Amino acid sequence: MEILYYTNYTTNQFIMQSNEWSIAALDALLLSIITxxxxxxxxxxxxxxxxxxxxxxxxxxxCLALLYYFVKEYSKPQETFxxxxxxxxxxxxxxxxxIVLAAFHFLQxxxxxxxxMQTAMEQAMIAMQSSNPDAADAMExxxxxxxxxxxxxTLFYYTVFGLxxxxxxxxxxxxxxxxxxxxx
Numbered sequence: 001m002e003i004l005y006y007t008n009y010t011t012n013q014f015i016m017q018s019n020e021w022s023i024a025a026l027d028a029l030l031l032s033i034i035t036x037x038x039x040x041x042x043x044x045x046x047x048x049x050x051x052x053x054x055x056x057x058x059x060x061x062x063c064l065a066l067l068y069y070f071v072k073e074y075s076k077p078q079e080t081f082x083x084x085x086x087x088x089x090x091x092x093x094x095x096x097x098x099i100v101l102a103a104f105h106f107l108q109x110x111x112x113x114x115x116x117m118q119t120a121m122e123q124a125m126i127a128m129q130s131s132n133p134d135a136a137d138a139m140e141x142x143x144x145x146x147x148x149x150x151x152x153x154t155l156f157y158y159t160v161f162g163l164x165x166x167x168x169x170x171x172x173x174x175x176x177x178x179x180x181x182x183x184x
Contacts (some may be wrong), residue, residue, distance in 0.1 A: 020074075024089060027070040028096035034062045036104055043113050067093060067165055071173045080176030087170035094162020102155035110147035117146055 038059045042052060071090045075081035109117045121143050128135050142149065 020089060021092060023074065024092035025096050027093045028100060031063060031066050031070070031093060031097045032100040032104070034059055034066065035101055039104070039108065043108065043116055064165060064169070067162075068169050068172065071166075071169055075173050075175060078176075081174055083170045083174045085170075086173040087166050090166030090169050090173075091163060094166055095159055098155050098158035098162060101158055102151045105154045106147050106151040109150055114147075117150075118143075121146065 038055050041047070041055060047055065067090060070093055071086050074089050075086065078085075121139060125139055128139065
């Protein structure tokens with residue numbers, strides 16, 4: 001009887017974890033849309049500095065609010081929701097969203113709008129040519145690998161940002177008394 005219970009518990013735990021990943025994947029796609037739309041607006045319309053700052057602020061606040069909403073909605077059916085569960089679910093969303101955004105940025109700079117990266121690199125090399133010609137030459141060597149480098153940097157940046165955001169948001173989504181129920 002104990003073996004049957006253990007097997008059933010392990011199966012239910014596996015189903016619950018795979019369900020959590022699928023919910024996090026859908027939420028990550030929705031979360032990524034904000035950043036993709038803002039990036040496309042900035043590349044296609046090339047707004048001024050004030051509008052770019054406003055768009056960044058919308059992206060920042062929108063992403064945090066949406067992440068909070070997703071974690072809060074995930075916690076609703078559960079009687080107790082610990083900090084650990086909230087952090088884990090929030091980080092899963094952010095990690096998957098980071099992967100989506102890294103792929104998008106690669107496509108953006110390698111396929112969709114390669115000329116924007118080329119223009120930015122040329123401007124940077126012209127600016128560096130007079131002060132540091134060796135750095136300009138180094139930039140020219142890495143220019144062909146820039147979409148890959150931007151993708152890796154994007155993945156790292158958004159994952160770290162998601163880690164911090166999940167840690168903060170998990171504190172506001174926990175609920176229930178963890179001492180009355182030992183199942184976490």
